[in-house]
Amino acid sequence: MTTTASHVHVDEWLTLRQVADRLAVALVTVSTWWRDNEFDRPPPGEPDNIWYRAPYGSATGYDRRLGGRLVNPAALDTFVPPSQRSRACVAAAGRLIADEAAAFVGCSVPHLNRAAQLGDLLFTVVEGVRAFDRADLETWRTTPTPTGRPRRSLDSERNKAVRPGPLLSFSDAWRLLGYADRASITRLVQRGRLPVVFDERGRKRVNRSDVEALVAEREARMAKREARA
Known part of the structure; x- marks a missing residue:
């Protein structure tokens, strides 16, 4: 074992497969995090010279008997994925x-x-x-x-009435969705979530029905979160 002594028994440490299952991510992702020492990084807000070995011991280790690369389960309590x-x-x-x-x-x-x-x-x-x-x-x-x-004010822009019709401008789509900013519509288009059509003047528009479907989808997600709370 290449780590210092731990208050968590070595046999209780997690393999990378177990970490992947616990965090609901791919094994290759956890392997990359282990390789890049992401599990060894201090929690957000802590100085870089703070090492959270005590009282749990090191965050990662290696033991061939237990399957090779390991992660101290206590390290997951403060672990934040790189993307977050x-x-x-x-x-x-x-x-x-x-x-x-x-x-x-x-x-x-x-x-x-x-x-x-x-x-x-x-x-x-x-x-x-x-x-x-x-x-x-x-x-x-x-x-x-x-x-x-x-x-x-963005609020005054958002409160403008959405114009009628089967096609909506990006601004009207943003108001109807109620997202934080108009750039969110561009991101939805780029990700293929919101198809672009052209009106009779050749201007980029989106279908009202597609936007309303996203509104319904968003409301369903919010209802699920409220039900779990």
């Missing part, structure tokens, strides 16, 4: 990532990112992503634009 680590680290720092910040101030994510790029909105970088402080967001929201006009 940036968001978790930003949250641990008491800040918001771009989509959360945009919802907080009531604007679109592209508009928020443009303000950050231009230096109008302060931010820090945590785990490679922009992180915004709520106080800075409040200041930016209440500061007039260079023209002296108040900043356009």
